[in-house]
Amino acid sequence: MWWRSPSFILDRQQQNDTASLNPEATSVSSPPPSMADTLQNPNPDANISAYYQTRAAHHGVLTSDWLAQAQAAVGRQPEDKLLGNDARAASAAGGAGKRFSVIDEFNSWRKQPDLAEAVAAIRALAAVIRASQATTMMELEIELKKASDSLKSWDTTSISLTAGCDLFIRYVTRTSALEYEDFNSAKCRLIERAEKFGEISYKARRIIAMLSQDFIFDGCTILVHGFSRVVLEVLKTAAQNKKLFRVFCTEGRPDRTGLRLSDELAKLDVPVKLLMDSAVAYSMDEVDMVFVGADGVVESGGIINMMGTYQVALVAHSMNKPVYVAAESYKFARLYPLDQKDMAPALHPVDFGVPIPAKVEVEKSARDYTPPQYLTLLFTDLGVLTPSVVSDELIQLYL
């Protein structure tokens, strides 16, 4: 009964019908359309979206110490990784019979808690270029397209994965460098661009944190919903800048992401108060601004984020409080949901603590769509944007 809204899913399904790059991908990416949702996820637990599994895994390991280390390593880590990756890719390419798999590559990158899924995808696609044995630009482009398609079909519920792949393809292939007469130099150029793009995406969080500092003033109260690495970065930078503010964290049922965030903030000596998810309206009059992250930013300028964001934004809007969204630009997706049900649902187990009778249905969707009219500003690595600019940027990127 669920329908995917984005227009390009149709295209993709058509393209997926043609042969895919690797056998694994073909096996999963041509399911009967009626059961597309469950079958396209090659996960052991078909009821849980892969994206949220990854997130849960990340949250398991994620500590502020770990983040600090990761932060310190930002400068050198990528190079190391890329070098090692290079060697692996080379061996994979050299090894007779064994073919390079973009999914494996992606999974290895995905394991790192600090690395957003989209960045992992971007890294994996860069590796595809490197490992490619194509001899013409066209071939390489097709190969890249197939790799990104198989990545996207690996987890259709992840918006940032899809968006990251699409953006990467646009960014890499839309270049005048393609007019190089020599294929190898063109390929080098592509790899260069790919790495640069990986870098940009990686640093996006920093840029956003810097941009948002002007909006956090002394004595303000910030309401945060869910656990977002970007929002954490923003708050951390504010704390480091000696800003005096306090944070209200929603509990973030069912995975208690709010608890985790409050934990992190307490370590930074930021005054935190935990709220039940249902206490948002109750405490809204004390709040000066709402900060949320985003799983994806859609064409309308609205966001798709953890369940409850819409509710928080509605309450904030009705009380005239600004709602700020912190999101990297690789989360900009060419989707246009018209309403809540107009998206591929990302399912999520909900634990009510007590056994639920079999007759009772449980809403398991993990995220909702917040329309742009309830958002004030978006902090992105492209700058501080109003919601309507998102579409502007997307049009410039994709058309």
Next chain:
Amino acid sequence: MEPRRTSRTVSDPKVRQVGFFTSQHHHHHHHHLPERSFSEPPLPDPFHTSTSTSSAPVTDVSPSGNLLSPVMILPSRHHSDNLHRLSHRATSPTASFSYFARAVVVRENDDSLLSPGRRGIAVKSPSSVVAASSFPKEKAGGASVEVQNDRPAKSKPLKQKTSKAERRATQEAQRAAKAAAKAFFNLLLKLAVDLYSLAEGSKTSAAVPGPVNSANTKTAKSPKSPSQKNDAVSVAAAEKKAGDRQLEKDRKKDVPHPRMQYDDQSRVEKAKRRAVVKQTEARNRVELFRHLPQYEHGTQLPDLESKFFQLDPMHPAVYKVGLQYLSGDICGGNARCIAMLQAFQETIRSYSTPPEKSLVRDLTAKISSYVSFLNECRPLSISMGNAIRFLKSTIAKLPLSMSESEAKATLQADIDRFINEKIILADNVIVKHAVTKIRDGDVLLTYGASSAVEMVLLHAHELGKQFRVVVVDSRPKLEGQLLLRRLVGRGLGCTYTHINAVSYIMHEVTRVFLGASSILSNGTVYSRVGTACVAMAAHAFGVPVLVCCEAYKFHERVQLDSICFNELGDPDAISKVHGREEINYLDGSTNSENLQLLNLTYDATPSDYVSIVITDYGMVPPTSVPVIVREYRKEHLWI
């Protein structure tokens, strides 16, 4: 407008008054009016009630009761100041045309009640300026004398204290004066024009009219002449004006179709002389919409038909299309645009450059004349305007070295390409996008008959989606029935209702699909009248509104209401119901002076009510329309 206005500060302390002021100062507002851009609608603003040709009671504005004309220009006591204002007026040529026709009254002092001894000067045209100065005695006294414009007599007489006889006397006097002063005026005009051409420089040759055939230019130039006659200071003003004028000209170039304001008598007269189609204007027009053309329906066709063999300059293909527009055989944005382009293709095919002329110039001129003919048949739609712009720029870009046959072939191929890419392929892409928004179990509502929406519905049905369609229709065109017939014929489940029931049916609807005649830069959807109502109802019920519109119909203009640009349909269509003679209650009274019938063709839907615009560049929010216009105009991809 605002910065331009402030740059030319008027130093009169009376005019510059800010804050609380007494009712007499209402007049001050009037002198801003001529500066309004010509596209601005005559708003029913309380301060401006008397600005349009409206018959709004003037007494509301002026307690003294002798505000005589819709537009008041209020000079101060100082000539220089007076001049200033007049030059304001002159800076906006179009504005001054249109306002001039509404009789511009120049009065000295603000309120004759305050200073009964002062003279009021009424200016109707430069000739009457002369008249005024030739007969100063006429003007003496408390009441300023009105010069009635030759406005349609049925516009209600302004309620003023000057009696009819008095006015008639004045008019008589002026008529006499006109004749007497004609020679003087011509001289004056020539002077003014010379001065103007000095300032204008390059445009001189075009601007100087011969005194004999200057009947039209006279009125055109007239706002200036009093100012120039005034005194020597005018040189500075003229210079200033020239600069502004230049600006105005530049701006005018940007505006694609400076539409004629049909309440502007002089221009309408002028246009009529040129017109091929003889249209009888409808007599009772609704006040707010007097700037739009409205004709007695059915008066043009026989005339045109009889002219068929005499119309030398008009190509038969264009002629045919024009007649089809006129009779309503071709309607719908895309159909009209394609028909027009194909007619142009035909003309290009049979075109040969006259000797001593270049193809680029001559063909452009030809096309322009065809366009104005088509415009007379039925006002151009925005999509047609864009297509014409495309064609003209393609012609202009033809390399001079190209041979005639080559150029013709290129142009025909370009037109074909335009039709294919911008209309047919665009529709296919729209359909592909829009279908993704239709889910099983949906109830889709559509209004009127949009070709794009029809294709979407049919395609979704072919894909096997299970949905129902609600076709909402309205009188008098009942276009929805055509759509309904085609949909039912293809096996779709449909509900048919009229727009009166839209709020009843809306609660069971899940998506509203609408077509558009155009989408403007602020996201306003300009479409068949009633669309705004449907969109508003959908918004109120929280139903997403999807507008399907090809990108070639986008326009960079901004429109806030449906008044300033619109099209008036046949008023009889709403006063009569075909086949139901027993309910034609209005039969006898359609010609009554008190009855004004309004049959609007389009309306403007604010972007707030539009959830999504589905176009050939994808699905975008209405706020992104200007982005597409901006991005693709550069590369000439948009049109």
